Amino acid sequence: PLLRDQGNSAYVRDTGRLHGGMLEWGFYEDKEPRLVDPEDIGNPEKTMASDSMRYLDLEEIAEPLEKALETTPILNELGWDERSSFNGLLSVTADAGSLIGESPEVRGFWLCEAVWVKDGPGCARLCAEQMVNGKTQVDMHSFDIARFYPAQKEKAFVKTRAFENAQTIYTPPVHPREPYISQRELFVSPFYSREKELGGYFDNEIGGWERALAYESNQQKLDNYFQEVPVRENEWDRRHVPYEIANAEHLAMSESAGMINLSHFA
Structure with a gap:
């Protein structure tokens, strides 16, 4: 069985060994995850049975372990097996994907x-x-x-984005369209400043490019198309994307004319 302690970024599981199982407790470092340079992964002075297993300092996990002992009292009875304890490395990419x-x-x-x-x-x-x-x-x-585009493979980009992703592996829950904070405005169009003046929604970048999903200045177009624009009742379904304005923009273009910035696709 596996027990998740989501609020503590931790889990407890039975190792399922033949002669009496042992409980294994694990914790994901979410506040200040320690990054390891790829060139330093195989350092024999820091690794144990494999390159991804490093020596664990109990003080490093004292706070989450204390919370775990309160949540799962049986851990107090089992004690701590230092020989089986290790600090495991996790591979986190610039967009959290494989x-x-x-x-x-x-x-x-x-x-x-x-x-x-x-x-x-x-x-x-x-x-x-x-x-x-x-x-x-x-x-x-x-x-x-x-x-990944060349700019997204630069060491600084990978490091900062991986650090940002590592903080949300377990806690807090992240919206599928949650915008990145780091490494923004790598590439902007010649019209970027004007787009911002028009209230461009630059919640997410694509391929390093800042792209407006809609413009606040077109909010008034909803007055003309409110009967045709579907309403998204749930806040989470509207988050980070101004669907109503974007839909009104599309309807307005279908009836007249408009200009679309495609410089990001060059």
Whole structure:
């Protein structure tokens, strides 16, 4: 059995060993996750049985462990096994997705990285399908290793975005359209300042480009199309995307004319 302590970014599970199971407690560092440079992963002075297992200092997890002992009192009875304790590394990418496929730079070099336990079988199948058939049965966009643009592969970009993603692995819950805070305004169009004056909604960037999803200045167009624009009753369904204004903009263009900025696709 597996018990999640979501508010504490932790979990407890039975290891399921043959001669009496042991409880394993794990904690995801969400406030100030420590990043490890890829070149430092294999440092023998810091690793244990594998490169992803590092020595654990009990003081580093004192606060979440104390909360866990309150939530799951049986942990107090079992005690602490230092020999089986370790600080495990997690592979977190710039967009929190896995990396699957043939390297764009090195032909014949295949990767299936940043894959966690629950996704292992599925990701392995996708990689195998690509290698054998040259295609997969599902859309690979969010896993494709070639999805990143050059600017998104720069070390500073990867580091800051990975740090941001690492803070939301368990807690707090993140909206699917939650905008990134770091590494913004990498690329802007020549009209960016004017778009901001018009109240452009730049909640999300795409490929490093700031793209307006709609404009606050077009709010008044809703007066003309309020009967045709669908209402999204739930706040979470409207969050980060101004659907009503965007719909009114589309309807207005279909009846007259408009200008769309496509410079981001160049």
